[in-house]
Amino acid sequence: MAESSNSFPGTNPFINTNTEKSPNIQKISEEEEIEVTSPTDMTFRQANAGDSGDAGFGGSAFNEGSQDGGPGASFFGQSPFGTGAASGEGEEEGGLGALPTGSAQHGFPNNYALGRRTSVSAESLNPTSAGDESWSPPYHPKTDDQLARLRTAVSGNFLFSHLDDDQFKTVLDALVEKPIPAKDIKVISQGDAGDYFYIVENGHFDIYIHPSGSVQPGPGGLGNKVSSTGPGGSFGELALMYNAPRAATVISTEKSTLWGLDRITFRRILMDSAFQRRRMYEAFLEEVPLLSSLKPYERAKIADALDAIKFPAGATIITEGDPGDAFYLLESGEAEALKSGVSVKEYHRGDYFGELALLDEKPRAASIVTKTEVKVARLGRDGFKRLLGPVEEIMRRTEYQFDASKSPTAS
Numbered sequence: 001m002a003e004s005s006n007s008f009p010g011t012n013p014f015i016n017t018n019t020e021k022s023p024n025i026q027k028i029s030e031e032e033e034i035e036v037t038s039p040t041d042m043t044f045r046q047a048n049a050g051d052s053g054d055a056g057f058g059g060s061a062f063n064e065g066s067q068d069g070g071p072g073a074s075f076f077g078q079s080p081f082g083t084g085a086a087s088g089e090g091e092e093e094g095g096l097g098a099l100p101t102g103s104a105q106h107g108f109p110n111n112y113a114l115g116r117r118t119s120v121s122a123e124s125l126n127p128t129s130a131g132d133e134s135w136s137p138p139y140h141p142k143t144d145d146q147l148a149r150l151r152t153a154v155s156g157n158f159l160f161s162h163l164d165d166d167q168f169k170t171v172l173d174a175l176v177e178k179p180i181p182a183k184d185i186k187v188i189s190q191g192d193a194g195d196y197f198y199i200v201e202n203g204h205f206d207i208y209i210h211p212s213g214s215v216q217p218g219p220g221g222l223g224n225k226v227s228s229t230g231p232g233g234s235f236g237e238l239a240l241m242y243n244a245p246r247a248a249t250v251i252s253t254e255k256s257t258l259w260g261l262d263r264i265t266f267r268r269i270l271m272d273s274a275f276q277r278r279r280m281y282e283a284f285l286e287e288v289p290l291l292s293s294l295k296p297y298e299r300a301k302i303a304d305a306l307d308a309i310k311f312p313a314g315a316t317i318i319t320e321g322d323p324g325d326a327f328y329l330l331e332s333g334e335a336e337a338l339k340s341g342v343s344v345k346e347y348h349r350g351d352y353f354g355e356l357a358l359l360d361e362k363p364r365a366a367s368i369v370t371k372t373e374v375k376v377a378r379l380g381r382d383g384f385k386r387l388l389g390p391v392e393e394i395m396r397r398t399e400y401q402f403d404a405s406k407s408p409t410a411s
């Protein structure tokens with residue numbers, strides 16, 4: 001635990017090695033020292049009043065007529081950190097693919113996490129360490145209706161799927177309902193400090209990134225739309241995980257309902273497992289040819305949803321004729337596909353199988369049997385449908401050679 005916690009900040013895959021300082025981000029770093037001290041400090045209370053940080057809870061002070069010129073109305077007022085423009089010199093808006101630097105290749109703005117502290121408090125480096133026993137999680141009572149809705153909302157979220165019962169209860173108690181009354185409400189502004197992680201119960205949100213690292217004045221100031229999210233989805237974890245400014249702007253596209261989890265509860269309960277999963281699969285997923293067209297952030301979301309399973313040699317992972325419930329990526333070892341007992345295809349590291357039954361709701365077209373000890377990353381049906389949409393066409397183009405005379409070398 002300590003090992004992984006301590007190594008998180010040092011291995012931020014999205015950090016930029018550029019040493020140029022942004023005054024805006026420096027302010028955010030300073031704020032963190034205050035913010036991690038108490039979830040009920042000034043920042044939190046101001047947020048409740050709707051005038052600071054990320055979207056406040058219970059406040060009605062939607063600041064229509066956004067100060068920063070983007071299409072969305074800001075959900076909050078003047079940030080104590082400002083949303084001042086970071087450098088952005090010589091860069092054109094052009095989507096993630098158009099960004100020129102190393103971090104841009106990762107799908108993040110040039111100055112993402114630029115100002116992250118080199119010296120941070122023990123709490124922020126190691127949120128679950130001993131010495132933090134004085135922390136008691138926030139408790140926000142909920143009606144039966146709220147609890148039922150909340151359980152449904154988090155049931156589809158992979159960051160919650162590995163919690164034990166106590167952790168799950170702590171998180172449910174700490175979540176706060178946050179109605180978003182209309183479209184064009186800016187819940188998160190790129191470049192700001194992060195206070196909350198959000199789960200979408202209903203409604204829809206678009207996500208924008210400006211190459212400069214923060215929202216800019218004027219038309220197009222939000223940058224480029226990079227993705228969107230809806231019921232069961234979540235956002236706002238990156239700033240909390242990496243102690244970094246918000247990497248993107250998130251705006252409602254309709255009336256919606258969010259549940260917000262404060263930064264400290266997120267870091268203490270959800271972060272370790274989320275980090276470990278993302279880090280564990282990051283390098284492997286980059287190597288998987290099927291996923292090479294995806295952006296790094298899309299691969300990170302897939303990592304959240306994967307389960308590692310080991311099989312000994314000679315084990316059957318998939319049985320021909322069965323209904324399909326999961327898709328698999330082969331992480332190590334070798335396996336083969338058998339149709340009516342005849343080998344028709346071999347699998348090695350980076351290959352995938354199990355997609356046909358999920359794509360077409362058909363029974364398994366072949367059995368998959370291990371030839372050596374094998375490690376697979378399993379993606380359940382929901383994750384497959386939600387996360388692999390962008391590569392569906394690639395999967396559909398895969399031609400299978402079922403002619404037994406060409407096996408076992410057919411691939």
Ligand SMILES: Nc1ncnc2c1ncn2[C@@H]1O[C@@H]2COP(=O)(O)O[C@H]2[C@H]1O
Nearest residue numbers: 207226235236237238239246247248297
């Ligand atoms: N392509 C993307 N790059 C960065 N963040 C994204 C992207 N798509 C969605 N997001 C979410 O947008 C959020 C903005 O706030 P955070 O940086 O805390 O966390 C970010 C992610 O949860």
